[in-house]
Amino acid sequence: MFRGKKYKESAKKVEKNTLYDTNEGLALVCEAASAKFDETVELHVKLGVDSRHADQQVRGAVVLPHGTGKTVRVLVFAKGDKAEAAREAGADYVGDMDLCEKIQKENWFDFDVVVASPDMMGVVGRLGKVLGPKGLMPSPKAGTVTPDVAKAVTEVKAGKIEYRLDKTNIIHCPIGKVSFGAEKLSENYNTLMGAIVKAKPAAAKGQYIRSCVAVSTMGPGVKMNTAKLV
Structure with a gap:
C-alpha cells in the first residue's frame, strides 16, 4: 500500500512492537495526526471469541463522556x-x-x-x-x-455509540477527535473498553481481548496495553 511522506514521518514516532499505556498511547495518536482537518480517533479491538456462534456475540451501546465530536443525525x-x-x-x-x-x-x-x-x-x-x-x-x-x-x-x-463484532471478531468504534486531546480521549477509551469487558460472553474461552489499536483517520496505528482492563 502506498503511504505518503506525512504518514511515513508520523509512523517514525510510533514503536511498532511497543504496547502503550492509555494516556501515552492516545497522546501519541494525537501527536502523529498530520492532516489539515480534525481527524477522528478510532479503536480496533480484536476479541478472542467466535462471532459465528450466537452465545459468543458481543454487542451493546455506551454513552461516551465527551461524545464523539461528530454531529449525529x-x-x-x-x-x-x-x-x-x-x-x-x-x-x-x-x-x-x-x-x-x-x-x-x-x-x-x-x-x-x-x-x-x-x-x-x-x-x-x-x-x-x-x-x-x-x-x-x-x-x-x-x-x-x-x-x-x-x-x-x-x-x-450526547455521544452514545454502538459497538458490535464484525465477521473477523473485531470491534471498530470512534472515541472522539484529535482535538479532544489525550485526557478526554482516555476517558472515552476507558468507558468503551469497560463496556466491552463487561459484555464478555460466558462462552468465551482463553484471552478475551487479543489486541487493541488506536488510530487517527490518516495516522499510524498505536498498539494499546489492555492488560489492566481484563
Whole structure:
C-alpha cells in the first residue's frame, strides 16, 4: 500500500512492537495526526471469541463522556405523542410509513442512527435488507428499539455509540477527535473498553481481548496495553 511522506514521518514516532499505556498511547495518536482537518480517533479491538456462534456475540451501546465530536443525525420511527417527544428531544427526522417509503423508493440515507418505538417494528422490519448491511437497523440491545424514544435520541446526541463484532471478531468504534486531546480521549477509551469487558460472553474461552489499536483517520496505528482492563 502506498503511504505518503506525512504518514511515513508520523509512523517514525510510533514503536511498532511497543504496547502503550492509555494516556501515552492516545497522546501519541494525537501527536502523529498530520492532516489539515480534525481527524477522528478510532479503536480496533480484536476479541478472542467466535462471532459465528450466537452465545459468543458481543454487542451493546455506551454513552461516551465527551461524545464523539461528530454531529449525529437521528431518524425516529414513531407515532403520536412519541413522535412529538422525539422531535422535542432533537430528532432530525420523525415519521412512520412516509419515511419507510422515502428510504425504499429514493434510496435516501441522510441519517446516522435509527431509533424506533416497539410498535413501529412492523414498518421498520420491511427495511431490514437495506438498513441491516449498513449497520443502521435499530435493536433493543443497542437501546434503539425502545418505548422511550425521546431518551434514546438524547443519549445518541450526547455521544452514545454502538459497538458490535464484525465477521473477523473485531470491534471498530470512534472515541472522539484529535482535538479532544489525550485526557478526554482516555476517558472515552476507558468507558468503551469497560463496556466491552463487561459484555464478555460466558462462552468465551482463553484471552478475551487479543489486541487493541488506536488510530487517527490518516495516522499510524498505536498498539494499546489492555492488560489492566481484563
